[in-house]
Amino acid sequence: MTSLVERLRNVTEDDAYALPWTFGETCREAAAEIDRLRRELEEARRALEPWAELCKRTFAIQHNPNCRAPWLVRLPGKGPIDMKPYADGLGFVRHQTGDILGFGKTLDEAARAALLAGEEGK
Known part of the structure; x- marks a missing residue:
């Protein structure tokens, strides 16, 4: 055929x-x-x-395969990306970062979450 x-x-x-x-x-x-x-x-x-949209900005990507949402995309909050710790949700680690964070099960999901969080923070 x-x-x-x-x-x-x-x-x-x-x-x-x-x-x-x-x-x-x-x-x-x-x-x-x-x-x-x-x-x-x-x-x-x-x-x-x-x-x-992400490529127009400064960003950092982190991956931890042991997390429920292993991908993290960081955007600068106030000033440059500081890479400081963020709260763990259990109270063991204090939230110290000024970065805008987006978590996801996929890298795409984390990128979308970070961009959305950045828009909400404006």
Whole structure:
């Protein structure tokens, strides 16, 4: 079976008149494929949005595989990124950092959380 691209490359103007049912089918298949590719492209663009925004800023990434949310993205709070400790939630470690923190199970989730926290802090 030939691919859609190969079939489209071989289409001539005469095919539209000589084989209208095949031509129409090929056009509909091509339109469906273009729609599918547009959806994939839009999904890829949405996935890259936080990274495009993050690359305009100063940031640091940390990873601890032993945590429930192993990824941490730090943005500068007041001044440069200080990398000081943050509260552990149990009260053992005091919150000392001025950094804006975003935690996540994935790096993408942590980046989005940090950007959201930074927007909320404005």
